[in-house]
Amino acid sequence: MEALAVRLSHLDSHVGGAIRVVAFYDTLMRRRVDLPALARASAGLAECVAGIRLHGTGQLIRMSPDGRQASAPPSPASSTAPITLDEEEIGTVWLERLSPPGPLDEVLLDRLAIAAAAVVERYGPARTTMADPALVELVISTGSDEAARARALRLLGFAADLPIRVLAVRSQLPLDQVGGLICPNRPVKAALLAEVGVILATTVNPAQFPAGVRAGIGAADSPDRSWRQARTALRFTTPRQPVVHYGDLGALALLTEIPPDAARDNADVAAITRMADSAEDLETLDAYCATGSLRQAADLLHLHHSSVARRLEQIAKTLDIDVTEPTGLARARLALITWRLLDD
Template sequence: MEALALRLSQLDSLAEGAIRIVMFYDTLMRRRVDLPALARASAVLAECVAGIRLHGTGQVIRMSPDGTGASAPVPPPSCTAPITLDDEEIGVVWLERPGTPGSPELDALLLDRLAIASASVVERYGPARTTMADPALVELAISADCDEASRARALRLLGFAAALPVRVVAVRSQLPLDQLGGLLCPGRPVKAALVAEVGVILAARVEPGSFPAGVRAGIGTADRPDRSWREARTALRFSTARRPVVHYDGLGALALLAQVPQDAARDNADVAAVARIATSPEDLETLEAYCATGSLRRAADLLHLHHSSVARRLEQIGRTFGIALTEPTGLMRAGLALTAWRLLDD
């Protein structure tokens, strides 16, 4: 009888604790608290450090029982639970209870409710769980006409924390944008959408060597997404098969060519000469190789031709221009004209 009474007493204690935990999180969810508040309240209730991590953004929140952020180093968790949304694991919650847990059952229930509450917060406020994003939100984030409050809200709904840097990339790609976004920024926040027939990728970070073959891209460098988007579109216009990925800050004074009215560019004699040369793919390829290398012999190596063959082609092309391409001034004029011609109708 004494053993049965002891078991019933323990059951009552667990039941009381379980009800308290359920009511506690129900109250927090009704108050629509954010993730830091959830972690803080959980740490106070559990009387140990509580943590939340979102896989998509890499955001980690650790709170101590006194309501402040927990300090490093991070010890191994005493127990964990996944955060799931639409049957997808989007993060994890945990407790860092030193020593032997007082009640593993109550800790498990607390984490279960914390995970449910965290999923509810993510669903309500973001971040979105997939790489593809609502084009309207992306367009709002990169619009020059958007006020800063609306831009900040759009970025938050897209999954970018206030302090998180946002890089903007303009792309033309046969590869689906969601796959491309995942390649460019693995394990970090990234969203992609098609806006005005141009792929837009917003990313916390862009790995320089992560662009697959066949992708043309322009990378903006400004801190504000609207300015970065303007830079990214400009850089994309300068991309070529030989130089498929262009950083705006690498253009320097060449970026000014993007501001030249197209009618003025077409009327320029050198640009018109490039247009005539472009009717011959062989001549255009030779001119591009020579302008890219600045050397007859290096152009020959690039084209896998004998340098004498390239010299003959350049002499013919020079006659179309009316200048000697092997002279420094001729090379400079040809390079500028070629770039200006590429920007036409782009």
């Protein structure tokens, strides 16, 4: 490689320099250096501050050309490159050059990013969000013994003392993107099992779920129990309530234990089934059940309250339930939820 670089440098100094940069990082990778050593060597080669940041752990490394940690406030990056592992962006590398980027900065950062990804993969669990489905299944399976479950969690990168919350997710977006949004800068893993997304997370920010994603969130208990709870909570999600915590269901969770045939035979559920052919009536009933208020339902539906009142009169006749009185409203709510569970 060095001989080739010398020969090419006589023809094109840029090509020769690029090959020398490649050889430089090949040597570092053969020596199995860690991330601080990579940043230190890169700063010395570039003669400016070099940085490495990992998204999953929040680890940040900035080294100056003298081999020490950069103490000055970060300057704007003159060049950046993503660190990718298993086709997922797991971090960033950059140079803080005060002058315009040099002719070899792009090559340097490209090789630094490749070397950083190799270090992450070699010295610990991959910091990618997507995980081996077999390991995730071992974590959430009721048939796993605790030793096997603990080993699987360790291989996935979770510390033994961290509580694990399990989520059941239906999403058109990539699961790694969803996981990164709801649990930024903390351990999080995702996998697709039987057409349902599984996310293992140490913390969850429900407000960060993207639009269009439905999720059931289990309690931070044993992962197998949390998974069962998450799947139950997912069944209760709706377009109006796309994220449901199992703990918020309370006694409503018992509805999932009703045999489907018994639920279909119930008069109130059967009435909802007949009414479901009218999307307008179904939407009106859903809004009224969600709010318990004529005016609030009208606000949700963007209608005048008198229009909603007329719709509810017709719905009451169809269901043979007076939804404007407390007992009738409770019956309608339970029937609507039970009907939805039948379709899940």
